[in-house]
Amino acid sequence: MVMAGQRRPMGPGQAGFWRSRQGLLVLPPLIFYLLVYIYPLSRLWAWSFFDQHFTLEFYRELFDEPAYFKALTNTLEISFLAAALSLMLGYPMAYLMATTSPRARNVLMAFVLIPFWTSILVRTFAWIVILGKNGLVNHLLGRLGLIDEPAKLLFNMTSVQIGMVHVLLPFMVFPLYGVMSRIDPSLVRVARSLGASPRRAFLRVFLPLSLPGIGAGCVITFLLAVGFYVTPALLGGQGEITLVMLIDMMVNTLLNWGLAATLGIVLLVVVGIIFAVFSSLLGVERVTGK
């Protein structure tokens, strides 16, 4: 993961020298962050409280209007589900990659990476073609005689999840694979020799040791899902309006920048709380430290 393996060996006499140099390395990203993240965020924060004068009007409006709250719960629901589905699909994939031969691993790795070569927009439109009324899936199901009339696969939660999980899967697989590949295979073997069935060896040894990967993968996919715009906008229906889509509407259509800023701040706070709870449950120290 990101935190691991950044320590450099340094000569005892040169500790200060190296420390100052390393400090300099942090400077460019720090400036970048200040400019493009911290500054706009603080402006956003200010906007949410000002409409000519200081006001709590935007926050009141937010809590008064059920549609906004619905968009928030929609966002969280979609993101949770997408992270959970990514985990269910990604865990076996990563497990296979971590335990198979190097050659098979490369093939699997390619399968995970190839979708990256295509833009999200193109992939999302592709799903519209595939899942549509006369799309590939309905065509096949019809030919097999499994359905009489086309199933409604598009513009609902199903299509949103298919599209999002497709995009998110690599972000689940890679942190999982990273952690799993560092699990010593002799640990599972020794568990077997000590009397554990394959299932128990997995549950008591491999699974607990892969928890840091599960934590990292879930956090990354969840956070990415919260910020998704294209996929839910194109593949979702009326019931799948997310906070990000709402913000886009505020800014581009209604020109209500104050409310847009307020929605953004609320989303940030909610996600921050969820992240804090999640990482304390899984133990970020165990996730990052070792």
Add this chain to the structure above:
Amino acid sequence: MSGANAGKWLVLERVTKRYSNFLAVDGIDLELRNGEFLTILGPSGSGKTTTLMMVAGFTPPTSGSILMNGRSIAGLAPERRNIGVVFQNYALFPHMSVAENVAFPLKMRSETRSITSERVARALDMVQLGGLGGRLPRQLSGGQQQRVALARALVFGPDLLLMDEPLGALDKNLREQMQFELKRLHVNLGITVLYVTHDQEEALTMADRVALMNRGRIEQIGPAETLYERPANRFVAEFVGESNILSGVLEPTHEAGRAWFVPARGPRFLVSLDRSETPPGEDCLLVVRPEKLSLGPAADAGDEGLRGRVTQLVYVGDFTRYRVELDGGLVLTLKRPNSTRSFRPAEGEAVRLFLDPDDVCILRDRKGERT
């Protein structure tokens, strides 16, 4: 126990492991008696680990059979073999405390909590780690981790203990101490042990018997002394201890049980045919250990011994290593103790070299064959 294999706790019959086109283990036969400590010694890549993994059940043999206590264990899952395994890298569960690690096999056997905690405590005491049960493996030193792995492999009363280079990662002093302790444990518990190492010293000091492996085959199997004193072939002579290996021919003498060894270069000398498998007249190899040769001053009266000159001398503390070039160009290595009374020639000094005819081993010269 009964039947033909009574008393033979573990039997390997023509066990082979083939990886695509590569024979990792090439039809080996091995028998361990109940309570025996047998060491597989061999250079890295010779198939030792593969053999152990087949016994443990992690790698299915390509052919051959493995019997435990007279019954085939083919098709028996590793968790049903009741074999303790200790890996070189310890393989302790990093997310469990020392006590939880040792309790693991008991938990898998659904032992009650009181029995478990009692046996865990006893096992930790046995390896002198009592009181450290609450620590995590990474809070222990290498030697301590090795002891935990050992306690965990023994706590459930296995029928057989497999160890794959268990001391390889320890420093020399600790390794010697652990060798001693392992030996003590083996005697106390009476357990059958199959031990793997590439360190010949370790193999010689610890095992009841040593099987020397090379390229997937067992070159020789027997007590340490036999491997050292009577190597079966050139590979054994070279791998176990140091040797002078000379090629030459045997010529008959009138003395019974003796022959002249005529090296390619240099003087001939008498050797005993006790340990010879080569008839006179044939090409052969002569093996003699460096510590069995002795030196004397060249000026002494009489014409016993072989004349030569010290070409190199290395002081190694408890002994000195000499290289002596005999008249005719034959070079031999000697190891002599550094006692004050013994003859200690200087470099370049002319000497006489003495060789007891009974201290040599004559081997068939298998030129062109695999060694």
